Amino acid sequence: MIGLEDRSVLAQDIEMAHRDGARLKPACAEAGITVRTLQRWKLGSGLTEGDRRPLVVRPTPAHALSAQEKETLLRVANESRFADMPPARIVPTLADEGVYLASESSFHRVLRAHGQNQHRGRAKAPRPSKPPTTHVATAPRQLWCWDMTYLPADVAGRWFYLYLILDLFSRKIVGFEVHDTDDSAHATHLVKRTALAEDIHTLQAKPVLHGDNGSTFKASTVLAMLFWLQIKPSYSRPRVSDDNAFVESLFRTAKYRPEFPVKGFAGLDAARAWASRFVNWYNHEHLHSGIRYISPADRHDGRDRDILEQRHAVYQHARAQNPRRWAKETRNWSRVEVVTLNPEKQKLVGTASAEQGHKVGLAA
Numbered sequence: 001m002i003g004l005e006d007r008s009v010l011a012q013d014i015e016m017a018h019r020d021g022a023r024l025k026p027a028c029a030e031a032g033i034t035v036r037t038l039q040r041w042k043l044g045s046g047l048t049e050g051d052r053r054p055l056v057v058r059p060t061p062a063h064a065l066s067a068q069e070k071e072t073l074l075r076v077a078n079e080s081r082f083a084d085m086p087p088a089r090i091v092p093t094l095a096d097e098g099v100y101l102a103s104e105s106s107f108h109r110v111l112r113a114h115g116q117n118q119h120r121g122r123a124k125a126p127r128p129s130k131p132p133t134t135h136v137a138t139a140p141r142q143l144w145c146w147d148m149t150y151l152p153a154d155v156a157g158r159w160f161y162l163y164l165i166l167d168l169f170s171r172k173i174v175g176f177e178v179h180d181t182d183d184s185a186h187a188t189h190l191v192k193r194t195a196l197a198e199d200i201h202t203l204q205a206k207p208v209l210h211g212d213n214g215s216t217f218k219a220s221t222v223l224a225m226l227f228w229l230q231i232k233p234s235y236s237r238p239r240v241s242d243d244n245a246f247v248e249s250l251f252r253t254a255k256y257r258p259e260f261p262v263k264g265f266a267g268l269d270a271a272r273a274w275a276s277r278f279v280n281w282y283n284h285e286h287l288h289s290g291i292r293y294i295s296p297a298d299r300h301d302g303r304d305r306d307i308l309e310q311r312h313a314v315y316q317h318a319r320a321q322n323p324r325r326w327a328k329e330t331r332n333w334s335r336v337e338v339v340t341l342n343p344e345k346q347k348l349v350g351t352a353s354a355e356q357g358h359k360v361g362l363a364a
Contacts, residue, residue, distance in 0.1 A: 007047055135341040148214065175194030178275045250282075284297045292333060
């Protein structure tokens with residue numbers, strides 16, 4: 001149906017086009033109506049009162065349910081045996097008993113009219129999962145991620161367990177341990193030792209520690225240690241591995257290193273020796289693509305800014321020597337100032353980026 005205001009505008013536009021020489025039928029077709037519709041609007045009150053079809057009092061169909069029948073449907077639908085059933089189950093059950101009251105759609109209409117067409121029964125209706133919390137890091141020791149992964153032994157069915165804490169801003173592995181059992185006591189000891197090594201007690205704002213929903217990292221002993229260290233815990237959504245993607249990516253890097261034993265480790269000492277070598281390589285030799293190919297240790301200690309400025313100077317000199325080889329700007333060697341975990345709240349991320357850019361400008 002076309003509203004009264006839209007009708008008036010269309011009629012005026014068609015009349016104007018018709019006065020300017022356009023034929024009436026093509027003008028009406030361009031407006032999306034027929035010539036007969038325009039004539040009906042003008043002859044009646046279509047251009048003054050609008051469409052009156054919604055206001056017409058229509059007679060009740062002879063085959064409609066009576067008020068008594070509707071009350072019967074509502075009473076039956078609210079019986080204890082049907083209270084948790086939708087009409088799709090009520091109607092066949094009644095048919096098996098030789099009873100027909102109304103169709104399934106009639107049950108739906110009656111229940112909808114009385115506000116009972118929602119989820120029926122004691123069980124709560126499924127709700128969409130809450131989006132993950134966005135965490136923003138603008139410096140080291142603000143946001144940590146941790147997880148545990150399995151390291152295979154050379155004996156089938158036996159495993160070693162690598163516990164690891166990653167600083168999200170610098171990508172540096174700030175704490176790790178390898179054990180032959182999966183126990184929350186190992187996680188408790190690891191976070192305590194890492195906090196002492198990183199001098200967390202000297203910080204006014206303590207870091208956030210994000211992990212998955214594994215029972216090891218949600219044990220009461222771990223939570224008590226985090227409370228004592230004033231570290232705020234954060235957890236991924238259930239059955240969603242993407243919420244802790246940085247650590248998962250790190251584990252993939254570890255297990256695809258050439259020195260990783262495909263057939264498993266000979267013992268706990270061998271697993272710990274490999275983990276120590278890997279962490280040393282990752283922190284000090286590995287050039288991480290997510291932070292402009294800077295080693296995590298250099299970024300963690302604040303040496304990345306000088307390294308990136310030196311690279312930029314090298315590229316500027318190369319461009320000055322051969323300007324025709326550079327159609328656009330040189331490679332981007334600017335520092336990654338903001339790192340986000342689960343960036344769902346773009347407004348929060350943009351605000352943090354702007355604040356960090358302002359601080360960098362003042363420092364310069």
